Amino acid sequence: MRIFLQLLTSVLLLSICGCLMAVVPVGSRTSSGVKYSAEALAFLDLPGTTRDEVVASLGPPLLESQETRTLVYEWERTERQASFIIVPDWIAPLVEDANGSVTDGASHQWALLVAYDVRGVVSAHKVRQLGTRTLEEECADWSHHRNNKP
Numbered sequence: 001m002r003i004f005l006q007l008l009t010s011v012l013l014l015s016i017c018g019c020l021m022a023v024v025p026v027g028s029r030t031s032s033g034v035k036y037s038a039e040a041l042a043f044l045d046l047p048g049t050t051r052d053e054v055v056a057s058l059g060p061p062l063l064e065s066q067e068t069r070t071l072v073y074e075w076e077r078t079e080r081q082a083s084f085i086i087v088p089d090w091i092a093p094l095v096e097d098a099n100g101s102v103t104d105g106a107s108h109q110w111a112l113l114v115a116y117d118v119r120g121v122v123s124a125h126k127v128r129q130l131g132t133r134t135l136e137e138e139c140a141d142w143s144h145h146r147n148n149k150p
Contacts, residue, residue: 016111031074035110036058040058044114045099048121049121051124055071058112063139065136065140070116073114074112074130076108077108079107079111108130110128110136111130113126115146
């Protein structure tokens with residue numbers, strides 16, 4: 001519906017005054033927490049990496065689930081979009097946002113889950129988009145799926 005309204009507005013502006021409004025996605029940004037790069041997480045794939053090494057490298061987790069032996073690191077990504085109006089030269093001085101602006105859109109929560117075994121050795125890790133469940137529930141769900149693979 002939102003895209004339809006943007007398109008309708010653009011068509012109306014273009015037909016009335018020769019103006020065109022455009023909204024273009026320009027990627028996303030980390031708006032809270034830390035999103036670690038693939039390079040920063042590469043050590044998690046090394047055999048024998050321990051829970052203590054994870055905490056030493058990434059810092060203390062937001063949550064540590066004792067029940068599932070999972071460390072949780074969380075961050076938020078916010079979509080960004082550029083809005084601008086393309087106008088003919090004769091009307092440009094009258095249009096306030098002719099140069100455009102960048103605004104934030106929807107935000108999504110993400111988590112790095114790092115599981116370790118009873119000896120404290122990393123056994124699995126995964127980046128997951130979080131939903132409406134608590135972090136403990138996310139850990140339990142991930143643990144359940146990992147342990148019940150066919």
